[in-house]
Amino acid sequence: MTLRVYDTRTREKREFSPLNEGRVSMYVCGITPYSPSHLGHARCYLAFDLVHRWLEASGYEVDYVQNFTDIDDKILNISESEGVDFSVVSNRNIDDYFEVMDAMNVLRADHYPRVTETISEIIDMISKLQEKGHAYVGGDGVYFEIDTAPEKYGQLTGQTLEMVRAGAGGRVTDTGSGKRDHRDFALWKLAKPGEPFWESPWGDGRPGWHIECSAMSLNHFGEQFDIHGGGHDLRFPHHEAEIFQSECCTGCEPVVGYWMHNGFVNVDGEKMSKSLGNFWTVREAFENYTPLALRYALLSIPYRNPIDLSPEFLEDARMNYERLIEAYGVSLSSDSDSGTDLSEASQRITDAMNDDFNSRAAIIAIQEVVSQYSGRDIATWLEHYAGEVLGLLPSSEEMLAGRARADSARAKVTDKVEALLNEREIARQSKDWNRADEIRDELTSMDVIVEDGPDGPTWRLA
RNA sequence: GCACGGGUGUCGGAGUGGUUACGUCGGGGAUUGCAAAUCCUCUUACCUGGGUUCAAAUCCCAGCCUGUGCUCCA
Numbered sequence: 301m302t303l304r305v306y307d308t309r310t311r312e313k314r315e316f317s318p319l320n321e322g323r324v325s326m327y328v329c330g331i332t333p334y335s336p337s338h339l340g341h342a343r344c345y346l347a348f349d350l351v352h353r354w355l356e357a358s359g360y361e362v363d364y365v366q367n368f369t370d371i372d373d374k375i376l377n378i379s380e381s382e383g384v385d386f387s388v389v390s391n392r393n394i395d396d397y398f399e400v401m402d403a404m405n406v407l408r409a410d411h412y413p414r415v416t417e418t419i420s421e422i423i424d425m426i427s428k429l430q431e432k433g434h435a436y437v438g439g440d441g442v443y444f445e446i447d448t449a450p451e452k453y454g455q456l457t458g459q460t461l462e463m464v465r466a467g468a469g470g471r472v473t474d475t476g477s478g479k480r481d482h483r484d485f486a487l488w489k490l491a492k493p494g495e496p497f498w499e500s501p502w503g504d505g506r507p508g509w510h511i512e513c514s515a516m517s518l519n520h521f522g523e524q525f526d527i528h529g530g531g532h533d534l535r536f537p538h539h540e541a542e543i544f545q546s547e548c549c550t551g552c553e554p555v556v557g558y559w560m561h562n563g564f565v566n567v568d569g570e571k572m573s574k575s576l577g578n579f580w581t582v583r584e585a586f587e588n589y590t591p592l593a594l595r596y597a598l599l600s601i602p603y604r605n606p607i608d609l610s611p612e613f614l615e616d617a618r619m620n621y622e623r624l625i626e627a628y629g630v631s632l633s634s635d636s637d638s639g640t641d642l643s644e645a646s647q648r649i650t651d652a653m654n655d656d657f658n659s660r661a662a663i664i665a666i667q668e669v670v671s672q673y674s675g676r677d678i679a680t681w682l683e684h685y686a687g688e689v690l691g692l693l694p695s696s697e698e699m700l701a702g703r704a705r706a707d708s709a710r711a712k713v714t715d716k717v718e719a720l721l722n723e724r725e726i727a728r729q730s731k732d733w734n735r736a737d738e739i740r741d742e743l744t745s746m747d748v749i750v751e752d753g754p755d756g757p758t759w760r761l762a
Numbered sequence: 763g764c765a766c767g768g769g770u771g772u773c774g775g776a777g778u779g780g781u782u783a784c785g786u787c788g789g790g791g792a793u794u795g796c797a798a799a800u801c802c803u804c805u806u807a808c809c810u811g812g813g814u815u816c817a818a819a820u821c822c823c824a825g826c827c828u829g830u831g832c833u834c835c836a
Contacts, residue, residue, distance in 0.1 A: 311766090331836070344836035374834070457831065458765050509834085531836030535766085538835090562836070563767090569828075573835065600785095601775075605768085606829070612774055616786065660776060664784050733795055740797080751798050758799095 303358060303654045305527075306604060308456050308535060308559040313656050318526045319557065323361045325521040326352070329513060329530035329538070330366040330412070333393030334374040337400055338579040339598070339609065340531070340565045340572045346595060347562040347603035347657075348529045349406040349691060354653045357689050364409040365520050367513060368394055371415050371506055376495060386496055387416075400582040403591035405691040413516045415507055419498045421515040422507045425549055426487045426500075434548045435487055438478025442488040442502050444541070446481060449548050456535040456543075456559060485541050487511050510541035514549070517542075523552040529560040533571075563606040565598075572609070580609075589618060596621040596692055599659040620667060624686060627670040629699055631679040640676045645669045649685050662690060710761060717748055721757055724750075 303316040318324045328348045331341055345366075355362045370390035379386040415422075426442055429435040434448045446453065446461070453461045461483075486508035491497035497504035507515075517525055523546075530539065539559065546555040564571045567578040585594055597617030601607045645665050652661035666686050669678060687693035694702070720739050727735040740750050747762040 308766095329836070332834085338836090340836050342836090347836090372834085454765080456766095459832070460764085529836095532767090533831070533835055536831060537833090564830070564836080566829075571830065571835090575835080605776090608774090610774075612786080616774060620785070658776085660784090664776080667784075728795080731795070737796070749798075751800095752794070752796095753799080754793085 303354075304656055305558045305560065306656045307557075308561050309554070309556070314558070316558070318360070319524060322359070323363070324355050324527065325363050325365075325525035326355075326527040326529065327365045327367075327513070327517045327521070327525060328409070328528070329534055330368050331393075331397055332369040332372050332374065333390040333397065334372065334378055335574070336393060336396045336581045336583060338572065338574075338581050339585055339594075340579065341397070342400070342404065342582050342585075342594070343565045343598050343603075343607065344529075344531050344562050345401055345406050346404065346598050348560075350599060350603070350657055350659055351527070351529070351560070352407055352409075353689055353691060354657055357653075362410075363520070365411045365413065365516065366409040367516050368412060368414045369509065369512060370394070371496065372509070396583075400586070400591070403586070404582075404595045405592065407691070411520060413520070415512045418512060418515055418519065419507070421519045422511050423488075423500050425511060425515045425518065425545065426502075428549050429487065429545065432548060434544075436480065437502055438480070440478040441486050441490050441505060441508070443479055443484040444487055444544055444548075446483045446485075446544070449544055452544055452547065453540070456540050459536065485510060485537060487545075510538055511545055513538075514542050514545040514555075517555075518546060518550070523550040524555055524557070526557045527560055528556040528558070529562070532561045532563055535559075535561055560603075562603045563601075566606050566608045569608060589614060592625075592692060592694065593618045593621040596624070596663070599690060599692075600663055602656070602658050602660050604656075620663075621692070624667065624670055624682075624692065625694075625699075627674050628679065628682050628686070628693060629703055630675055631677060631682065632696060632699055633703065634675060634677065634679075640673055640678060640681075642669060642673070642678065642681050646681070646685065649689070653689070659690065663692075666690070706761070713746065713748065713761075717743065717746070717759055721750070721759065725757070 304313040305316045306313045326348075328345070331337060348366075352362055352364055368390070371386060375386050375389050379389045382389070426435060429444065430437075430442070435442055435444055437443075450461050453459070488500060488502055488505050488511075489508055490503050490505040495506070497506060517528070528539070528542075543555060547553045566572060570576060570578065572579045582594075589597070594614075594617075597614055598607065600617055600620075607613070645668065648665040649662045652658040652665065655661070662685070666682070669681070683693065683696070693699070720743055724736050724739040727733075727739065743750055743759070748759050749762055750757050750759050
């Protein structure tokens, strides 16, 4: 089976066929770094990390670009309230982004362009749009005029011009001081007093939100590229604005081969968002779940479906993840070569991933191998599928270091535990169950779990 | 209001025109002094109403419920 990818624009899974044989150009909308990353961000970049990994595992050479919107109203508000330059705020949150994503095994993109480093390309693009009659200068900036390309409306959301002209259910009444029509969107915003600005033919100011992605993708990939990703909420207006800008600027369509949008992270059925105050930052989540257990949880649902975060959901994922790690650790230290044939499981994972990156089906195939072949020589297989493809495994060095730590922790209490276990065995032989259970309770309080097997008791640390 | 998703068993949650999802929880059993672990096994499904079909939970239509977008948002 060949790779099939769901495209938001055509609303169907289509066989994946990049513009250039063997190479994939992929652009994913990055964060606006005005606050630490939350789990919604994690879900998005985990999802596209999976796409990145699978394309590479399938033999494609992937050129992956992800931007940072490092100048924006919210960043300016924060920098003003803190009395620092806006770059202090954005750099701080970009650092946070990389730290938490690295911890979750998110591979780095090839390029991370920033708005503030793309100003001249943005100005070129706006100038060209103005030359072609798609942009006009309004009172407080330069705007894209929707009416110059009405046929491009609604490609990602199915909305027609008339619907939105009607005014979003009557809620949009303000057309903005400089717009001809409320559907027009800003390409360049003139600076207010005290705001950072860049010089432009239209006056000092900064780019509108949508134009950066068009300018960056044009800059890196040219007029067309293969995959454009982002959160579901970016379909409109952000991504539709990009279609307007890019295609009207170059005259080439479609600008994007496959539009991919990941589903939301919800809490109690509602979208996790700053305005609802129901978000967890990734770091907060790390307090309760290890980064890779969190990765497991967020990849255990296909990327297009919403995830409703609940304690049950996360605990379930944690438990299953620990089984995987335990099995990997055991197989790493076992040197038995039993020639286990895992080709059927491999094929199931390939089929799952080729079906629009179905990571859940792939994870289930891995867990079945884990439960079926535990203790066998599956380390190499796990390293490929659970490690390289799904990014779920720590490096073998980390695994071995972790086991070394566990061994030394075990060594510290071994003498005492063995002594207590001996005493308990004597009690058990004389059927003094009260004394035996008392000793087991004592061991439990030392975080030692005792398991009586047919060959006598074994123990491990909790 | 309009657009686009989703409604599955105790719960979480895939998938699918006819055949076990998976995990969890619960019941029963093996093993066990008890417990744990392990193994076996069972029960509880596909929102409602129509339609297409030999066959629909799966496709189509309508309805209901719910989420998201239409404003900054991954």
